[in-house]
Amino acid sequence: MIKVKHLKKVFRTPGGGELTVLRDINCDIEKGEVISIIGPSGTGKSTLLRCLNRLEEPTSGVIEVDGKDILDSRTDINQIRRKMGMVFQNFNLFEHLTILDNLTLCPMTLLGRKREEAEKRGMDLLEMVGLHDKAGCLPGELSGGQKQRAAIARCLAMEPEIILFDEPTSALDPTMVSEVLAVIRHLANQGMTMCIVSHEMQFVRDVSTRILFLNEGVVYEEGTPEQIFENPQKPVTRAFINRIRTFESILENRHFDLYGLFGKIHMFCNKYGLGTKVSDKVEHITEEMLCGIMPFCGPVTMTIEYSEKTSGLSMTFRQENTLDSILDNTDEDSLQLMMIRGMSNSVTEPEKGTVCVQLGATSLNCTQY
């Protein structure tokens, strides 16, 4: 139904620079599919969605809808847009019209519907999204969740063939998210073709038929919800799905600033809600590794990875310019190694010169939710 080929979008920044948001996007959307677009922020998920109905003008590439190139200047984009509904993050209901008038304006203006006919259809749709008794209200009188449901109904009033959802729940109170998701889920069950940009991972996993993982302006990984959520193939996907936060520091030689490093570790732990006990433990292991075990025959790179999903934390110390194993050259009974083993779940050396210390969720003696 929609084919995207080599789509590129470059934004001009006010300073005269250029920002490439979409580098080379290729994807297909077939009738009846529910496609979710996920990925780290700033990777152009919304931009991609907005390019599909040309709210953003793509820099280059091809977008075909039912075989018609919508970037062609001869194509009547308004005609295409009537078949592509869009639900916005900020609802964008017409503030000067009642909810029912919001639903009837476009069918009456564009599809030539009579008022009674449009109003009857509008009331049916409002019934479906549970807003039958709000038909005469102004948008200002509705809650966020109700507004978004009304916006979805407005979309449906044009009888679109596909609906694009641009972060439909991002602007909502947590308490109102579920009522909107329930409506979208209902549409999915009815077989509506949809394309959803969302951060609601559980919802995306339940409702989608296919997931596009966007990273750095390309479709980085693509697959069924099971493939993406259970068994992501690529490191950035995995880091995103497990919500992994990383901290990295390069230490040039033995005379590095230990207390400066402690300060940074402390801030990193604080930022992701890890308590003082955890940061103390991480600092302790850091000190033992860097001041006892690492040989410093060149710069050492230290990385901390923390998964918000599993609450697991791992620390990696990589020694440059070495061919020797570090653990093999360390006395198993040395006080430092024994202390590190005592504080962590496992200490391994997956490749020579790289020591990996795992702290499981249980050893992170702190509250998680």
Add this chain to the structure above:
Amino acid sequence: MIAAILWLVSCTGRKTHDLSGVNSVEDLKGYSVAVAMGSSYDLMLSEIDGVDVIRLGVGELLVAVEKGRSDFCIIDQFQARMLNLESRGLGIKFNNILKGTACAGFRKEDSLLCSQFNGYLRGIMTSGEYDRWLDEWKSASDSMADASFLIHKHEQKPGDRALHVGITITYPYLFLKENNLTGIEVDLFNRFCEKAGYPVNYEIYDFSALIPALNSGKIDVILSHMRRTEERAKQVLFSDAYIEGGGAAVCRIGDGVISVERAGLRERLRDSFNNNLIAEQRWKLMADGLWVTVQISVLSILAAVMAGVLLCRLRMSRRHMVSSPTGFVIDVLRGIPLLVILMLMFYVIFASSRITGTWVAVMSFGLYYGAYFSEVFRTGMESVDRGQWEAGFALGLGKFQTFRKVVLPQAMMRILPVLKGEVIALIKMTSVVGYVAVVDLTKASDIIRARTLDAFFPLILVSVVYIILSWLTGLGLKTLERQLTPKSRDL
């Protein structure tokens, strides 16, 4: 009621001087004297040290003396004789100030017309027609019965060069009676025009605006009881003198002239009302002025809205080459006082064209308020969230449909309350059009004041009319605003 209180307040707080020793211009030293700005009395007194000269419009002179703001005023002695000064507590102290003769003024290039006029004057003076004619006027004026019957009307032949004559209302030389222009000088000039075969148009100007209007080509002749002075002669080609005149110094009774019983408050109010509105059907002049004010207001609002929409559209252009020059134009227009724009348009930009003051005023107001309106429109448009446009586009509405059905109704709700104030300001601002020879409501009251030399009734009446105009406009816009405000409804 309020009017009566204002009247009483304005009557209080006088200071009294002993003016009995003042019998000539030299004696005026140490006293304050009100004169018409730019008049020959003004020039004369400015050269005498120690005289406190207060320069006012013709209409304010007697009032200044009446209210004690000045000790004397100097008005034409002929006029002073005709006015019922005693009833206002005033009297003539001495006469024949700057006794001299009035001339008509022409452009320097226009010597042919000037000599033609001079030739006509010489002709009637030698034939004795002039003396007969002047006697008629003098006797008619003495009785004050009805001078206007003397006015010589002549058939205007189409196709001839029409003479545009700039006048200032100066009783009894040039004045309006029952809404018709009449007076000794008008009569004389009509006779000349008939003889020479010119159609003639009279336009009412402020005295001080006459010479600029002549030199910019707006008018061909100044006929305003103007005396020849060296200063004026540098810019104006004066004809031979055609009438004698002089000034009278007027002061309050009790300050140096014999006292007469003053009329009571009620009588004075009634007299003032009769004098300013009823006598000589002066209300007609006011009504005509009101109609002109309404016309100018309505046309200016339309022009300003159109200019505002255009400027707003250009200002909001995404092209820098369009939007920033427009911004500059808007800043320039808003940076010049409206009155200055009006005068620039009239005396500089449209100086050589014979376009009427009304249209110049409509254009000036349109431009000036267009600049203000455009900024109001822009703020209104920008206050509508970008998302409203996008929602319209995403549903398949075109650019204009989205503007018309989605953005404009929302912008209007924000524009109207601000616009209301600007529109009312515009209506009140139309009161300056008198500067470009348009007789609007304010100018009409000025003319009446110049004739009756009474400030009270014309000004109060004009204020009330402006208040009603503003109130009606506000009411209209408020109704529109209420209709545009969205309402929830039961379904």
